Amino acid sequence: MEKNKINLYKRISLTFITILVIVVLIVSFVTYMHQDRTSADPLIHWTVQHHFGITIALILIALILGYFLSHLTYNELRKTRSESKKILNVLFRFLQKEEKEIIDYLIKNKGEANQADIARLPNLNRVKAFRVLQKMQGKNLVSITAHGKIRKVGISKEITPLLQEEEIGYSK
Secondary structure (H helix, E strand, O other), X not given: OHHHHHHHXXXXXXXXXHHHHHHHHHHHHXXXXXXXXXXXXXXXXXXXXXXXXXXXXXXXXXXXXXXXXXXXXXXXXXXXXXXXXXXXXXXXXXXXXXXXXXXXXXXXXXXXXXXXXXXXXXXXXXXXXXXXXXXXXXXXOEEEEEEOOEEEEEEOOOOXXXXXXXXXXXXX
């Protein structure tokens, strides 16, 4: 739902900016074509006389609308981010102690580590680490890729942006 609102704001911004650019180009063209002569058409004559003020007014309108739409978009993104953090905190409540320790370790190592390093964590051994990681992979929390004899474990791409140590504080 929020993505639809953000896309709507983008389309409104793009449409309005396009209209403003077209109007500025028309005003500039009319001013250039009629700069040395007076026109019988009062609208063209008024446009030529006030082209600078018209351009400034259009720029101010664009700035005000840009600020308003960026503010709306930022609020939607912030609300989406907040809801995602709440969902993630609920998810962490259902993780086992070992799974939380592995996620913590991965966060500290920028989202990636060797399976052997994870097996050296307190209260884990190679077999337990393997089993816990398999369960976590089944839950789409981590991805495991083999690089020869070394198995790399990484945080799932769906939750990577949300799992930054300074942004989320779940209780262990």
